[in-house]
Amino acid sequence: MAERDADLVILGGGSGGYACALRAAELGLSVTLVEQDKLGGTCLHYGCIPTKALLHAAEVADAARDGDAIGVKSSLAGIDMAGVNSYKDGVVARLYKGLQGLVSSRGITYVEGSGRFVAPNAVEVDGQRITGRHVVLATGSYPRSLPGLDIGGRIVTSEQALTLDEVPERVVVLGGGVIGAEFASVWRSFGADVTIVEALPHLVPSEDEFCSKLLERAFRKRRIMFKTGVKLTGAQQGERGVSVGLDSGEQLDADLLLVAVGRGPNTAGHGYEEAGVTLDRGFVITDDRLRTNLPDVHAVGDIVPGLQLAHRGFAQGIFVAEDIAGLAPPPIDEAGIPRVTYCEPEVASVGLTEAAARERYGEVHTLTYDLAGNGKSQILRTSGAVKLVKAGAEGVTGPVVGVHMVGARVGELIGEAQLIYNWDATAEDVAALIHAHPTQTEALGEAHLALAGKPLHAHG
Numbered sequence: 001m002a003e004r005d006a007d008l009v010i011l012g013g014g015s016g017g018y019a020c021a022l023r024a025a026e027l028g029l030s031v032t033l034v035e036q037d038k039l040g041g042t043c044l045h046y047g048c049i050p051t052k053a054l055l056h057a058a059e060v061a062d063a064a065r066d067g068d069a070i071g072v073k074s075s076l077a078g079i080d081m082a083g084v085n086s087y088k089d090g091v092v093a094r095l096y097k098g099l100q101g102l103v104s105s106r107g108i109t110y111v112e113g114s115g116r117f118v119a120p121n122a123v124e125v126d127g128q129r130i131t132g133r134h135v136v137l138a139t140g141s142y143p144r145s146l147p148g149l150d151i152g153g154r155i156v157t158s159e160q161a162l163t164l165d166e167v168p169e170r171v172v173v174l175g176g177g178v179i180g181a182e183f184a185s186v187w188r189s190f191g192a193d194v195t196i197v198e199a200l201p202h203l204v205p206s207e208d209e210f211c212s213k214l215l216e217r218a219f220r221k222r223r224i225m226f227k228t229g230v231k232l233t234g235a236q237q238g239e240r241g242v243s244v245g246l247d248s249g250e251q252l253d254a255d256l257l258l259v260a261v262g263r264g265p266n267t268a269g270h271g272y273e274e275a276g277v278t279l280d281r282g283f284v285i286t287d288d289r290l291r292t293n294l295p296d297v298h299a300v301g302d303i304v305p306g307l308q309l310a311h312r313g314f315a316q317g318i319f320v321a322e323d324i325a326g327l328a329p330p331p332i333d334e335a336g337i338p339r340v341t342y343c344e345p346e347v348a349s350v351g352l353t354e355a356a357a358r359e360r361y362g363e364v365h366t367l368t369y370d371l372a373g374n375g376k377s378q379i380l381r382t383s384g385a386v387k388l389v390k391a392g393a394e395g396v397t398g399p400v401v402g403v404h405m406v407g408a409r410v411g412e413l414i415g416e417a418q419l420i421y422n423w424d425a426t427a428e429d430v431a432a433l434i435h436a437h438p439t440q441t442e443a444l445g446e447a448h449l450a451l452a453g454k455p456l457h458a459h460g
């Protein structure tokens with residue numbers, strides 16, 4: 001029998017892997033964490049954090065440009081990408097340092113190098129065999145492209161888009177999902193002409209159609225162009241630009257084409273298939289306790305089919321650590337994971353879309369509360385709305401099973417929305433709670449007051 005030098009060997013130090021390592025160490029398990037690039041993974045270095053820093057810079061640019069409208073004399077003199085990048089990189093560097101300190105302070109053995117899964121209890125790194133009672137696969141995802149669309153030069157993915165040293169004048173964004181919408185928003189705020197091309201009928205197509213339509217209206221107002229239900233036929237790049245062909249017959253010329261068509265599981269070349277891990281289109285198949293088909297082998301994060309979000313990775317990592325430690329945590333409800341698209345305006349949701357709720361519950365009742373009635377949203381000069389989806393017919397008490405929001409900063413409201421969904425709250429439960437005035441959280445409170453049949457600042 002192989003020598004076991006850890007309770008847990010974790011392959012990949014991104015959101016899923018490092019969260020699992022931290023929680024397992026907290027529970028007294030010995031942990032070896034293997035990472036080939038940088039601790040923190042996609043989220044910290046190439047995803048959530050750098051994009052949100054860009055979005056904050058974009059918000060400041062908008063505020064400078066629009067100050068005059070509220071009597072603050074200001075204008076946008078320009079965007080210095082070197083300055084923006086140094087701010088962004090500084091944020092990442094501080095968090096990276098903190099995370100490295102955290103991992104070393106918890107007594108986790110950190111191994112730098114590319115690991116290969118060679119047996120259900122072993123990973124090999126640079127010829128060294130590391131064994132463990134349990135192995136957790138957490139190798140994350142990579143940006144996909146389309147057949148015939150080679151990344152390079154003026155055709156970029158989010159990874160290159162994060163390191164641009166100037167603002168492109170004209171950009172085509174292929175894909176109107178979360179990543180596409182966020183970059184489109186940043187570049188528009190920085191002054192670029194942006195066109196999004198989306199094959200499905202709507203932007204942010206996995207959201208309730210209500211959110212897609214409100215976002216589309218807001219993007220139109222911001223003069224972010226978009227073409228939905230249209231596919232790319234090809235892209236040619238030359239020295240001066242890139243020319244993008246569409247199946248509508250149109251051709252779009254731009255300085256840059258961002259390919260944001262989703263992320264594939266990073267499961268090839270790490271020994272998974274050879275060791276007998278069940279994969280489906282590259283994703284690792286698990287049960288609801290995140291166990292793979294192999295004994296004592298779990299998988300977490302973007303390699304597991306479902307939402308590709310950092311906080312899902314954290315939750316799954318924690319879940320696996322607790323499960324291995326014998327705490328028997330309840331399985332994670334995928335619908336209860338909050339989802340936020342941080343463009344301007346933001347889109348935030350939790351629970352089921354109206355369509356999914358109808359499928360599950362048969363009868364549902366919905367209520368929409370317009371941010372026009374919310375004082376703080378008016379102060380911020382944002383428009384949008386909150387939509388609630390309740391299980392059961394109108395007038396019958398039932399849990400709120402979906403909350404969908406569009407508007408500036410509504411991502412901050414998702415904390416309360418997720419409690420409402422995950423604690424099976426009814427409209428009456430929430431209506432009894434007092435929301436501070438004037439805040440945007442009041443919009444959630446007022447929406448539930450209205451759903452409970454006692455609207456305050458809402459028109460019938």
Ligand SMILES: Cc1cc2nc3c(=O)[nH]c(=O)nc-3n(C[C@H](O)[C@H](O)[C@H](O)COP(=O)(O)OP(=O)(O)OC[C@H]3O[C@@H](n4cnc5c(N)ncnc54)[C@H](O)[C@@H]3O)c2cc1C
Nearest residue numbers: 012014015016036041042043047115140301302308309310
């Ligand atoms: C542009 C962008 C913006 C995003 N914004 C958000 C956001 O705002 N909010 C949000 O929740 N999510 C966001 N995401 C998604 C989020 O980054 C991912 O869901 C999350 O990082 C997944 O975590 P993970 O641990 O599964 O994988 P990763 O973070 O990708 O980590 C996997 C790690 O495994 C390592 N690895 C791979 N193979 C090996 C090997 N053989 N040996 C050793 N190490 C290996 C990799 O180097 C990597 O560090 C964004 C993603 C992108 C690309």
